[in-house]
Amino acid sequence: MDHYPKANWHSQTPETVLTHFGVELGQGLSSEEAQKRRATSGANRLTARRGKGPLLLLLAQFHQPLIYILLFSAATTAFLEEWTDSSVIFGVVIINAVIGFVQEANALKAINALAQTLNISSNVLRDGQRRSIAAAELVPGDLVFLQSGDKVPADLRLLQSRELKIDESALTGESVPVEKQAQTLPSATLLADRANMAYSSTLVSYGSALAVVVSTGDNTEIGRINKLIGSAEPLETPLTLKMSQFSQLLLWVIVGCAAITFAVGVWRGETMLDMFMASVALAVGAIPEGLPAALTITLAIGVSRMAKRNAIIRKLPAVETLGSTTVICSDKTGTLTQNQMTVQFVQAGGEIFEVSGSGYTPDGEFTNHNQVVDPSLKPALLECLKAGLLCNDARLIADTDNWRIEGDPTEAALLVAAHKAGLHQASVSGDHPRLDAIPFESAYQFMATLHHNLAEDARHIYLKGSLESLLQRCDKAFSADMRLVPLDKNGLNQQAEAFAAQGLRVLAFARAEHDDDAVEHREVGGGLTFLGLQAMIDPPRPEAARAIAACYKAGISVKMITGDHPVTALAIAKQLNMHHTERVISGADLQHYSEADYRKHVKDCDVFARIAPEQKLQLVQALQANGHVVAMTGDGVNDAPALRQANIGVAMGMGGTEVAKEAAAMVLTDDHFATIEAAVEEGRGVFDNLVKFIAWTLPTNLGEGLVITAAVFANVALPITPLQILWINMTTAVLLGLMLAFEPKEPGLMLHKPRNPKQAILTKRLMFRICLVGLLLLAGAFGLFEWELSQNATLAKARTVAVNVFVFGELFYLFNCRSLNYSMFRVGVFSNLWLIFGVVSMILLQLLFTYWPTMQALFGSEAIGREEWLLILGVSSVIYVAIGLEKLVVRRFNRRR
Numbered sequence: 001m002d003h004y005p006k007a008n009w010h011s012q013t014p015e016t017v018l019t020h021f022g023v024e025l026g027q028g029l030s031s032e033e034a035q036k037r038r039a040t041s042g043a044n045r046l047t048a049r050r051g052k053g054p055l056l057l058l059l060a061q062f063h064q065p066l067i068y069i070l071l072f073s074a075a076t077t078a079f080l081e082e083w084t085d086s087s088v089i090f091g092v093v094i095i096n097a098v099i100g101f102v103q104e105a106n107a108l109k110a111i112n113a114l115a116q117t118l119n120i121s122s123n124v125l126r127d128g129q130r131r132s133i134a135a136a137e138l139v140p141g142d143l144v145f146l147q148s149g150d151k152v153p154a155d156l157r158l159l160q161s162r163e164l165k166i167d168e169s170a171l172t173g174e175s176v177p178v179e180k181q182a183q184t185l186p187s188a189t190l191l192a193d194r195a196n197m198a199y200s201s202t203l204v205s206y207g208s209a210l211a212v213v214v215s216t217g218d219n220t221e222i223g224r225i226n227k228l229i230g231s232a233e234p235l236e237t238p239l240t241l242k243m244s245q246f247s248q249l250l251l252w253v254i255v256g257c258a259a260i261t262f263a264v265g266v267w268r269g270e271t272m273l274d275m276f277m278a279s280v281a282l283a284v285g286a287i288p289e290g291l292p293a294a295l296t297i298t299l300a301i302g303v304s305r306m307a308k309r310n311a312i313i314r315k316l317p318a319v320e321t322l323g324s325t326t327v328i329c330s331d332k333t334g335t336l337t338q339n340q341m342t343v344q345f346v347q348a349g350g351e352i353f354e355v356s357g358s359g360y361t362p363d364g365e366f367t368n369h370n371q372v373v374d375p376s377l378k379p380a381l382l383e384c385l386k387a388g389l390l391c392n393d394a395r396l397i398a399d400t401d402n403w404r405i406e407g408d409p410t411e412a413a414l415l416v417a418a419h420k421a422g423l424h425q426a427s428v429s430g431d432h433p434r435l436d437a438i439p440f441e442s443a444y445q446f447m448a449t450l451h452h453n454l455a456e457d458a459r460h461i462y463l464k465g466s467l468e469s470l471l472q473r474c475d476k477a478f479s480a481d482m483r484l485v486p487l488d489k490n491g492l493n494q495q496a497e498a499f500a501a502q503g504l505r506v507l508a509f510a511r512a513e514h515d516d517d518a519v520e521h522r523e524v525g526g527g528l529t530f531l532g533l534q535a536m537i538d539p540p541r542p543e544a545a546r547a548i549a550a551c552y553k554a555g556i557s558v559k560m561i562t563g564d565h566p567v568t569a570l571a572i573a574k575q576l577n578m579h580h581t582e583r584v585i586s587g588a589d590l591q592h593y594s595e596a597d598y599r600k601h602v603k604d605c606d607v608f609a610r611i612a613p614e615q616k617l618q619l620v621q622a623l624q625a626n627g628h629v630v631a632m633t634g635d636g637v638n639d640a641p642a643l644r645q646a647n648i649g650v651a652m653g654m655g656g657t658e659v660a661k662e663a664a665a666m667v668l669t670d671d672h673f674a675t676i677e678a679a680v681e682e683g684r685g686v687f688d689n690l691v692k693f694i695a696w697t698l699p700t701n702l703g704e705g706l707v708i709t710a711a712v713f714a715n716v717a718l719p720i721t722p723l724q725i726l727w728i729n730m731t732t733a734v735l736l737g738l739m740l741a742f743e744p745k746e747p748g749l750m751l752h753k754p755r756n757p758k759q760a761i762l763t764k765r766l767m768f769r770i771c772l773v774g775l776l777l778l779a780g781a782f783g784l785f786e787w788e789l790s791q792n793a794t795l796a797k798a799r800t801v802a803v804n805v806f807v808f809g810e811l812f813y814l815f816n817c818r819s820l821n822y823s824m825f826r827v828g829v830f831s832n833l834w835l836i837f838g839v840v841s842m843i844l845l846q847l848l849f850t851y852w853p854t855m856q857a858l859f860g861s862e863a864i865g866r867e868e869w870l871l872i873l874g875v876s877s878v879i880y881v882a883i884g885l886e887k888l889v890v891r892r893f894n895r896r897r
Helices: 006-011 014-021 031-041 054-060 065-079 083-104 110-116 221-231 238-267 272-286 290-307 318-323 332-336 379-390 409-420 425-431 467-471 489-501 544-553 566-575 595-604 613-625 637-645 658-663 673-713 722-735 737-742 764-790 795-816 833-851 853-859 866-896
Strands: 121-126 129-134 143-147 155-167 203-215 311-313 327-330 342-348 351-355 366-368 371-373 395-398 403-406 434-441 446-453 458-465 474-478 484-486 505-514 528-537 557-561 607-609 630-634 648-652 666-668
Touching: 006 155, 014 155, 014 203, 143 155, 155 434, 238 272, 238 673, 272 673, 290 311, 290 673, 290 737, 311 673, 318 648, 318 673, 327 332, 327 613, 332 557, 332 566, 342 379, 342 409, 342 489, 351 379, 379 409, 379 425, 379 458, 379 505, 379 528, 395 409, 403 409, 409 425, 409 505, 409 528, 458 467, 467 489, 467 505, 467 528, 489 505, 489 528, 489 566, 528 566, 544 557, 544 673, 557 566, 557 613, 566 607, 595 613, 613 630, 613 637, 630 637, 630 673, 637 648, 637 658, 648 658, 666 673, 673 722, 673 737, 673 764, 673 795, 722 737, 722 795, 722 833, 722 853, 737 795, 737 833, 764 795, 764 866, 795 833, 795 866, 833 853
Parallel strands: 327 557, 327 630, 474 528, 557 607, 630 648, 648 666
Antiparallel strands: 121 129, 121 143, 143 203, 155 203, 311 666, 342 351, 342 528, 351 366, 366 371, 395 403, 434 446, 446 458, 458 505, 474 484, 505 528
């Protein structure tokens, strides 16, 4: 047997394919032969990839540079029998690990979801008999029967078909079911145009067929997507990348400072044990222990806010990624459009009527030259709509809260249009019972039904189909008042071309008188009366254009990537007022581009049509190579690889497949593109609050490290102990720093361009501010520590003053951090009540630290008096005023520029 590549089955004749697989058309495979082939080809299911187990996920939380330092410090202090210090340090590590483990517990399950799509049964021909078997038992060469409602169980080459239509939207992005036939096609035919193939996991919406299995399991098109998902490794978000880089830098700075401190102290005659404890104190002080927990909790608060706006976040770092998104790649069908065909224009009686409303809800008006018309006064319009209603096999069903359809979406659109004119399916069909029908066939390009008009006691044949097919059968038409007039074929062709140029699908309608109770092809071959045209499209979502405009204002590009026809894609893009709609690039065009041209065209074009699944993945990769942070939206199986490859994948929750949802980082519960824009706004707010927290917490770590270093170099006692440092860092992080996560979004957030992904979290200006506050904390804490000792205070009292300088200095500085550019009065003193709660709680806790005997015994603190408090508050006030002045100077400098 000759072995043809999988991609070329469509170019082989049915006879050649049957010969290749050694199967007879009327017999099928024998059970013995099927068993042999299953041993070779394997079960017809997708291979699921095993992910990390819970233990590996937990251990991965400890694989961080800063955690290594804390673990080393905890182990060493335990070895030295400093049990309190060791327990607290180790407790901090455990808490951070648990939070991280919970965060990552929702690992990807995309391939498992794909595997579940094949858990169906199939009707096959085995041993000359038709039988039902599990789809998993299918083997190449099996003969499979397809009928309306079936899910295609494997990749099939059609042998015989009757009126077959298959919904391939989940695989190719095609917005309407595709008409299928068994004729051989050229080898170069693209996937979406292979009308003689049926692909695994697609749905039969109409008709029936007999086909032969050509590929099963991992060798199917859906299996290829499975492999693409596996090869598209999820990327680190900008935040996780920057935090990783920051941690690496901080690690070396801390190790270097600790080593220098240890060496200097030993050189000056201090014991190695004392210097080691000083180095541990410095390391513990310099590490922002609360940062991992604060990062996770701040992101979790962002998740909660987004959920209220119909965006469910499956991976926490995706919250921040939204804030830095520079390009949104959107699927068209079901994402930018409603995935509900809608009649928008009707041409009847020489007049053109525009139909309002969208989707399957039958609410709308008919207008002519912008004037609302009453359809009941337009008999030619009513007759055209009646033809669409009667020559129809679909059903429009009213549920409790919405309308749904059964049958072909195109036929459903005709029912909805008729319903808007007051023609209801039940009553009209009751008055015009169907007597006979000629089903649609690709060779004839029309469908015909014969009806008995009870009111007139007449029999009418109604036809719907392509304009070309019906025009050759018509020799006259109806005028607006239902008089017979000559047929203007040129005018109708021009009108149909004008509709098609707008991306509309056009159907023509005709009528004939009849005397019999049956109808045959020869009776509709000529002499028909033309009724009109109905032009329809899967319309854009009403809110999508507004959301795209908001994205443009925010500096975010929007690109449409669809498997649909180029003309339709471009028409929808123009209706949405998208940029760069001068042209559309097809999947065939992309195949001929070099890598350099590929990246250039991806940059300069916003509409891509007839795109295959691997090309969606390549487009996302090309945009990322151009330096973009990419959000990819989609709802189908074909979108899953690109959803996973993107910096953030966004799936549709209502109309999306389970595969798409599992591959995505975010799921929209309302399927509205506008929700993405709202989520981007929330993401930007979350990132702002994270930067505020980092800018708030780092001066404390810097100040603590500098205090330890200064004490060693000055050859004096440590102003704060390692345990006191942990008290400062953890309590203030929870009660003060975390309150910044609740800060409301600042005005004008969506008028700024996205952050440059290469830009560091901390700008030069923020680094200056961190250094300034760190130095002020050093001067205040070390200065008052030495002052207290000079006044004959005990070491415990002097250390208590130093600890309170850090706590209240952070507290006053917190109000500066509510806005990085303006004072707290600009954002509102009481606009964040959680922050007020945190400040009050921190003050009460610090009073316990200072005056409660149990806390004094645990942390080595001592009561202080009024004078000490005045000095502490004085230092804290200096910090607040200094940063306020710095903001004022920067604002005035920026205005002058």
